[in-house]
Amino acid sequence: MNELEIVGLDKSYRTQGVLHDLDLNVAAGTFVSVLGPSGSGKTTLLRVIAGFERADRGSVRLGSEIVDDETHFVEADRRRIGYVPQDGSLFPHLSVERNVGFGLARRDRRGKRVAELLEMVGLGGMAERFPHQLSGGQQQRVALARGLAIDPALVLLDEPFSSLDASLRAAVRNDVREVLRNAGTTAILVTHDQDEALSLADHVAIIREGRISQFDTPARIYAQPSSPALAREFGEVNFLKGVAKGGAIETPLGLLELQNAGSVEGGVRDGTKLLVLVRPEQIVVRSEGTDTSTAARVLNTEFYGHDAVLTLVANYDGVTTLTARTSNATGLPLRDTQVFLDVRGGVVAWPESDVTAAGNR
């Protein structure tokens, strides 16, 4: 069952629209990242879910209860949503213990529950401290414990790691995910950090200009992005021109399997010109070719230890440059030598006409 169901959500400030006809479903117990650049509306989305703002149109359902639609509005204090803001926003006048216990009934505020939560976030001995005596990472953990204290059905994390040092970030991030996983809580993380979104979440919702442009597992987001622009954002790309032919694509690198045929609008007919995405690690580089291989010349090699990146120019036209990533560091070909290329696995492609029409979306 879905813990959260958002349908047709519109929200605008004054004249400027922020969210447009947005849909999002989050399954119970999962961890979802909402990924988007600043201004894409991701924080607004979170605020609507939390009940700090009311939607202009559409509905928000939490569990079995409609919390926001034309006729209903449940105030933030009745939603049982744990909210962990960007900078922790701890109450500066309260001790760590009091912060965590803030949402509890008076008698529970100093009880076992608070101690357990602090233990869980690894701040067992710090109950009496005040926020200003904590580091940023510790403050975030207190904020998380505070959000979890009310035993929330859903936890919202609003860029909680962005204010942390890079070195600290990874550790706090993993701790937080661990805590949430152990608690079995549904969580939504809003972030503009790709690595964060992809590495933490079960599902990633890509938000662009107030709309969810893709909602998928991190792996599929990488492998099967919904647009060339997204493809470019989530890693290095090779774009090839191809023509559809019997459910596959004819490309300079041979006949490749089309994986997203169903999601291409209007279907793919034979002869349709397509833009094909080939990730660098899909390109297999060998010194000896087979009959399906394509010959190419090595322009440059960059060695990174765990892998290496080759820049190649295809022999068929002598112009098209390709990037290949290989983990076979020992057998790295030399510059200006000839190699043979094959493509591993299926690819995604978009009709060329759509891509040019939509610009770089």
Place this chain on the structure above:
Amino acid sequence: MTLAPLDHRGELTTADGRTSVAPRRRPRPKTLLVLSVVVVAALALPLAFLLTEATNAGASNIWHLIWRTLSATLLWNTVRLTVVVTALCAVIGTLTAYCVERTDLPFRHVWAVLVVIPFAIPDFVVSFGWSSLSTWVSGYRGAVLVMTLAVYPLVYLPVAASLRGADPGQEEIARSLGASRLSTFVRVTLAQARRAILGGCLLVALVILAEYGAFEILGYPTFTTVIFSEFSVGFDTASACALSLVLVLLSLVVMVGESSVRGAGHVTRGGPGVQRVMTRRLLGRMKWPVVLGFTVLVAGALGVPVGSSIYWMFQGGAHALGGVSLVSASLYTAGYSAAAAFVATLMALPVALLVVRRPTRVHRLLTRTTFLVLAMPGLVVALALSYFSEHYLNGFAYQSAPMLVFAYALMFFPLALVGVRASVAQAPVALEEVAGSLGVKRRHVLLRVTLPLVAPGLGAAFCLVFLSAVTELTATLILIPTNVQTLATQFWSYQQNLSYGQAAPFALLIIAVAALPAYLLGRFFDRLPVRQGPSPARKALT
């Protein structure tokens, strides 16, 4: 789990605990301390005078004066007035600040200015306006009404500033944690503004303890009015000073009380300096009742004194204005007040830097003693300066503009300190350290880094002192250069003679002269960024 090391620099810790620049612990020059001690010593002059004079009165005489039932009555009058007015100011100041800063109050920019201006109206003009309006306004209730309307901005201003500086997101978080609106207001909003409220209340209480003019007009005897009558019928400076010491004791009690409930400071500075989206609380059905409340407040605090002044002006009188023109009185008033505001702000700077950067117990005590001067009647401060100038400085600068300016600066120093301290506390020390590490001389660091950062607070301090000095009377009469008149002295001359028609234009001019700084002050607090985080520091550091 790795824990970031704790930062022990107290309230100057950035939220993420980073100390990206290894602080260069260079020994602070003693200059700051020396300057502060000089300032505090200057502020101690009136107290020294009080003590010297009071010892002349003789112990038994003082004993008799103090241990009599009238003293008890006066003490009771003073205490109950102070308590009630302070409480009312706390409520009115806090609620107005909340409505202006955190709700969708209509015309809030207009209100933000209008609610500050009453501070610029002399208490004697307010009392005069009210008492000429209705006979109901006299005695205790008159004093409560008039003083509340005259001084609540002392609570409004710091609370508005602190609500601006505080994180509105905390209210939302409280709501998400299940706290109701009311509970959120009490547990979060009030807690955020607590120190500001208490600080404002302290100022209100001290000002009321020393107030004289309004109570004289309203016919409400307090400890201060009896001190004045010791002067006027007893010709007994010694006894008057002895009684003033009681006032000093009372203010000590107030200050100790304030600091004990104030508690240790837990000022968490803003996090990553990201401006949070602030949603103003919708007043809904309460909107027009709240607007009505504001209207009543402004009508009472601003409308009545202005209206009655205008009324009296058109009533006219048989006697033409004296030789002193309105223009020259206005210019002198503005000039003296501006100079005093400048000097007081300058004096407050080293003291504020010392106590914020080096908050030791001694430094804090040093700072707090300066608040005592606020509870001393202007008459005492002026007589102290007369005495020291004539007896020890050969009459140097006596009854000259610098002396008057100095007297104002002493009297209103605490107001300047409040403003300067707040902004110094907000200026990140790390910036100075960076500047220092770049090889900039300390003197230049102050000029090029610290000053620009604290400039808005200095502006606020300047305005507060200016507004108070514009309305000052008792010290002015003693120390003003001969043949010069300020608006307040002219108002007094005519009001003394019941020439209300002639007094009225001066009252209106006082309000006019004070309106601009009051407007600026209101705008200043209104324009403070919603959230003041150490973002410039962060940029500089990364």
Place this chain on the structure above:
Amino acid sequence: MLAACGASSNHGNGVTLTLYSGQHVQTTDALVASFEKSNPTISVAVRSNDEATFDAQIVAEGSRSPADVFFSENSPALEYLQQKGLLAKVNAGTLAKTTSKYNSPSGDWVGVSARVSVLIYNPRLIKKSALPTSVLQLASPRYKDKLAFAPGETDFQPIVTSVINTYGTTATKKWLNGMKANATSHLYPNNETVTNDVNRGLVAFGVIDQYYWYRLRAQLGRSNTHSKIAFFSPHDPGYVIDVSGAAVLKSSTHQAAAQKFLAFLVSAKGQEIIAHSISFEYPIASSVSTAQPETPFRDLQPSPIDVAQLGTGQRAVALLREVQLL
């Protein structure tokens, strides 16, 4: 502008006198203007303030006081400085202009004008015939809640001194307690309030000096003046003359010019200005008479007490403190 220093307006080789004046501003200004006109080499710089504040200030300033002349509204303020030995002797010719009982007995200050204590009453609240005729009746229980007075006013303690002189301390104390009981809710800090409140009908009658009522009438106009004044019966101890006087400070470095100013105050010219001023006081020198108040000074029938007996009023102050009116 801030550098402007008031007291530096010397005319050629003339002198500038500094006058500390507790007297009414307009009257003082008129006197000074006229004096400067007839004495072009002397200019007078006026400081106005409460006379008692001036006393405290002059004492604080000590031997370096900038003041040359002190012009006070009431004799006790002068007597106080005289006691402190801060006043110079006034020229005999000047003293002779004023009846001697209104001058300092030791010749340290000269009487310039006078005021008389009266009752102000609101005819709507009390009939003239019901008013007390003797000061002692102010303590009578039948005036409970009808009486207003300002115990801290400089005009009130001369009455107390006068009552002490006539009836002794014990009787005076009892009398004060009676007055206090009658005026419980109408004990005001100053005579302006007494005058205003009687006129507005807040209280039936009060004790003031006559000029407060005349100033009120001048300000409000006759139609808005709802109160009247009445005298005590002739020679009653409450029927007291308060003298306003002037003195030269011993520390003055312009003794001759200062004496000239004093002489001017009691000259016919000076007295005429006072007679037509809005102070509504009685000129008491050079046989000048006044337009307002209507009752001429010579027709007044005050208590015989003189300024020497009034002194600084410290016996009165002590008693007022004892009964907790101060």
